[in-house]
Amino acid sequence: xxxxxxxxxxxxxKNANVTRFREWINGRNNLQLNNFVELYDWSVREMExxxxxxxxxxxxxxxxxxxxxxxxxxxxxxxxxxxxxKLNFAQNLLRRDDQTDALVFWGEDKVKTRLSWCDLNIAxxxxxxxxRAQGVTKGDxxxxxxxxxxxxxxxxxxxxxxxxxxxxxxxxxGVQGVEDRFGQIEPKVMITVDGYYYNGKSHDxxxxxxxxxxxxxxxxxxxxxxxxxxxxxxxGIRNAISYAEFTGRYDxxxxxxxxxxxxxxxxxxxxxxxxxxxxxxxHGTGGTLLKQVSEHLMHCDVVPGDRIFYFTTCGWMMWNxxxxxxxxxxxxxxxxxxxxxxxxxxxxxxxxAERMTLFGTSAKYIDALAKAELKPAQTHDLSTVRAxxxxxxxxxxxxxxxxxxxxxxxxxxxxxxGGTDILGCFVLACPVLPVRRGVIQTRALGVAVNVYDDNxxxxxxxxxxxxxxxxxxxxxxxxxxxxxxQRYHDAYFDRFPNIWCHGDYVELDDTGGMVIYGRxxxxxxxxxxxxxxxxxxxxxxxxxxxxxxxxxxxEWDNDVRVVLFVVLKPGVTLDDALADRIxxxxxxxxxxxxxxxxIVAVDDIPRTKSGKxxxxxxxxxxxxxxxKNQEALANPEALDLYADxxxxxx
Numbered sequence: 001x002x003x004x005x006x007x008x009x010x011x012x013x014k015n016a017n018v019t020r021f022r023e024w025i026n027g028r029n030n031l032q033l034n035n036f037v038e039l040y041d042w043s044v045r046e047m048e049x050x051x052x053x054x055x056x057x058x059x060x061x062x063x064x065x066x067x068x069x070x071x072x073x074x075x076x077x078x079x080x081x082x083x084x085x086k087l088n089f090a091q092n093l094l095r096r097d098d099q100t101d102a103l104v105f106w107g108e109d110k111v112k113t114r115l116s117w118c119d120l121n122i123a124x125x126x127x128x129x130x131x132r133a134q135g136v137t138k139g140d141x142x143x144x145x146x147x148x149x150x151x152x153x154x155x156x157x158x159x160x161x162x163x164x165x166x167x168x169x170x171x172x173x174g175v176q177g178v179e180d181r182f183g184q185i186e187p188k189v190m191i192t193v194d195g196y197y198y199n200g201k202s203h204d205x206x207x208x209x210x211x212x213x214x215x216x217x218x219x220x221x222x223x224x225x226x227x228x229x230x231x232x233x234x235x236g237i238r239n240a241i242s243y244a245e246f247t248g249r250y251d252x253x254x255x256x257x258x259x260x261x262x263x264x265x266x267x268x269x270x271x272x273x274x275x276x277x278x279x280x281x282x283h284g285t286g287g288t289l290l291k292q293v294s295e296h297l298m299h300c301d302v303v304p305g306d307r308i309f310y311f312t313t314c315g316w317m318m319w320n321x322x323x324x325x326x327x328x329x330x331x332x333x334x335x336x337x338x339x340x341x342x343x344x345x346x347x348x349x350x351x352x353a354e355r356m357t358l359f360g361t362s363a364k365y366i367d368a369l370a371k372a373e374l375k376p377a378q379t380h381d382l383s384t385v386r387a388x389x390x391x392x393x394x395x396x397x398x399x400x401x402x403x404x405x406x407x408x409x410x411x412x413x414x415x416x417x418g419g420t421d422i423l424g425c426f427v428l429a430c431p432v433l434p435v436r437r438g439v440i441q442t443r444a445l446g447v448a449v450n451v452y453d454d455n456x457x458x459x460x461x462x463x464x465x466x467x468x469x470x471x472x473x474x475x476x477x478x479x480x481x482x483x484x485x486q487r488y489h490d491a492y493f494d495r496f497p498n499i500w501c502h503g504d505y506v507e508l509d510d511t512g513g514m515v516i517y518g519r520x521x522x523x524x525x526x527x528x529x530x531x532x533x534x535x536x537x538x539x540x541x542x543x544x545x546x547x548x549x550x551x552x553x554x555e556w557d558n559d560v561r562v563v564l565f566v567v568l569k570p571g572v573t574l575d576d577a578l579a580d581r582i583x584x585x586x587x588x589x590x591x592x593x594x595x596x597x598x599i600v601a602v603d604d605i606p607r608t609k610s611g612k613x614x615x616x617x618x619x620x621x622x623x624x625x626x627x628k629n630q631e632a633l634a635n636p637e638a639l640d641l642y643a644d645x646x647x648x649x650x
Contacts, residue, residue, distance in 0.1 A: 017302075602641045
């Protein structure tokens, strides 16, 4: 049995939202669901009952939900939830209007602001009036080239309030990266800043903004928030107007919420791949709301008054996920900048100062804390932090150990996984189940997650493809500019007909827990045996000399050989002795097939803007293939380190 690191106590189980919800279901449906596993099984077996029950339990608002829950349930794609519904996303996130905190914002150690629910409603009212006056109507696009700050949330909510469609990117994106995204969807209005803070320095983006605006002719207004500079020197930007001027002429009137269809486009998200322009993934209003409310309430146990945080930029889907916390009447704690400035403790300082209850971050951040030998348990109180979630890449078992040893013992630690494709999770937290070392706790309620082998047969306790065998509300509405739906079909339904195939290489155990071994398209196949990259990373990064690593399969001698690249700690050299230790570590804890044929020291690893390492891009460079969309990378210059290496020619 996998080590149990944490178990909820009887009181915590009794008072959990998901326990109360299960009892509610039992009472209303004359059922005897005795535990979470039975609730999960019922939620996927009786999907057309589960989602309406969630709507009522959570008090979600709509002009009408309609009489039909699920149309064409046997078709993927083609199924449609609540086809007759009329609702508004922002209306469900702005149910409170009092003087308690709705948003708290820290911009490193430079800026601190807070907005009450009352202030937030007023700000959204003014921005939505300004958008309407600008001629923005239902279905038009508004975009944010913004830090993770309060004005971004205001602009998004105002966009949703009037039935327009929101999309965002973070200000560290380059001009081409922004054009590749926003240029495809032709927004009418863009909100941006004069600059941003990172690592204690202010970064001016006014020239970048000017170039972006020049490349996107559809922009009729560019709203500029004064943040890192004085807000001046923006006159050269076409159709520029200050945030204060854009919103300041409007009174604080009651917000007019445009009622839209369930599948009306709410967000356009972008794939982070490096194989061409990013795909524009369109997400609907109702599906996003239901999925995120389910996850915040049932899986993360968020209650009114909670103070929830996710370390994210506006270029990563976790920002959109965090926004859903407002529907649970929680305060959002926003942070923009480096998580290690002025010290590695800044986010824990934030947790203590603002009484954080949910601390969301990435596996790489937790690993970086461990490598830096930080011990927040010894330096911080963290008494309010009940839960910590981690995503972006698989959370290694040793990272579980680090959290419980050096951050907090009594904490619900949850590795979660899903993505941009569904604006939520396939597998995630459960507040009433134990946390087992290295294992994701459960599958998402209402989502029929399974694992298939290559023959499309479900398997248990065996590695295979993560699939979803039935429709769920937050499936994309489609891709932008994909009129026949072919690109959408090819992305998820090409492998197994009528089955969503997500592209993760995973194992489901008989408790309902899951281990993720990496992306299927990055899976190694030496000698025809599939190996997940996460298995190798786990072992390599246990060695104190190794800062980070990336592994690929190189086509070689009519087969594939494993090539490992390592970033070493300062002062360390990759000599024969260290290479032997690396190979021994992998061989002893995995299999001989996992052992790399070549080990190469590099100075940097290319990663996407959301912090994910890019195995496919490295693989392309090693094979002399062009990486088409380098704008998706935070550090594209790192690719040069992998090109034309003599060591890989023999």
